[in-house]
Amino acid sequence: MACFLSYGFLTCVLGFLSAVSADTCVQPEVVASAYTTQDATILTSIAFVAEFSLTCRNNVKGVILYAEINGKTVPAARIGDSKYQVSWTEEVKKARSGDYSVNLYDEEGYAALRKAARNGEDPSAVKPLVTVMVNYPGAYQGPWVNSEFMAAILSLLVWYLAFSAKSKLLA
Structure with a gap:
């Protein structure tokens, strides 16, 4: 019924035939x-x-x-x-x-x-x-080791080297 009122009969028939004859x-x-x-x-x-x-x-x-x-x-x-x-x-x-x-x-x-x-x-x-x-x-998916972890390890290494060098100088 909506086909007759809104689009026109010919448009609906052509649309139906094109869908059926695919x-x-x-x-x-x-x-x-x-x-x-x-x-x-x-x-x-x-x-x-x-x-x-x-x-x-x-x-x-x-x-x-x-x-x-x-x-x-x-x-x-x-x-x-x-x-x-x-x-x-x-x-x-x-x-x-x-x-x-x-x-x-x-x-x-x-x-x-x-x-x-x-x-x-x-x-x-x-x-x-x-x-x-x-x-x-x-x-x-990123590096195997995070840069924050590497920075922490390097800072500990620098601290250890500085502390051991200071100990050798004072001893």
Whole structure:
């Protein structure tokens, strides 16, 4: 009823038909780049950002994608005609260095993934549309020894040398 009143009948019908007639991506090709936090001296979380472009052999544009990373599912943000971005964070203590697999699913794959999880089946049985690898080399978490500790040790060393030199002079 709201369709007739607010947008016009033709707009609603065209919107419905475009949603229903969405094609799936055939033979997807992905070109990806990634960013991860490199310095974690004062941070509590590591940021991961994967940016990629998706081209389909059947020239489908505007595919809605979902990403699955370590068992968590997040929507992929479309930042262009065929460019997407996925981002997530992990605590510094839990982030492991190495490769992270970002499994990408279209709407059908995402529905199958949710159905498998709901039925208690193994979600890894659902084949992703494509997988993007994000390499995390690790983050710098500061020096092994704090500068305050080194200053205290050096001041004690200077005091000891000065005290022993004074003792030798007076003796």
